[in-house]
Amino acid sequence: MPKPDIHPTWYPDAKVICNGEVVMTTGSTQPEIHVDVWSGNHPFFTGTQKILDTEGRVDRFMRKYGMGSTASVNDEKTAPAKDEAKKEA
Secondary structure, eight states, X not given: OOOTTOSXXXXXXEEEEETTEEEEEEEESXXXXXXXXXXXTOHHHHTOOOOOOOSOHHHHHHHHTTXXXXXXXXXXXXXXXXXXXXXXX
16 A cells, blocks of 8 residues: 655646746756756857867976976986986985
């Protein structure tokens, strides 16, 4: 024998609201669902995505931490001198 009143109320026409506007209806256990983002205003789906990374992340990292081509040349020049200093000691 099934237990009465154990399931939540089902709303077959629940309204999905984004920015005060009903954007769709769906079935839910809540009569209204408030969302910040949905496929109608998300940049991925609308195609208005802006690429903010104009320079490459790797290039920016290399420049920030001095691992660019000039730093590697300087390291190669100083490396043999350090090795010779260790041998003399």
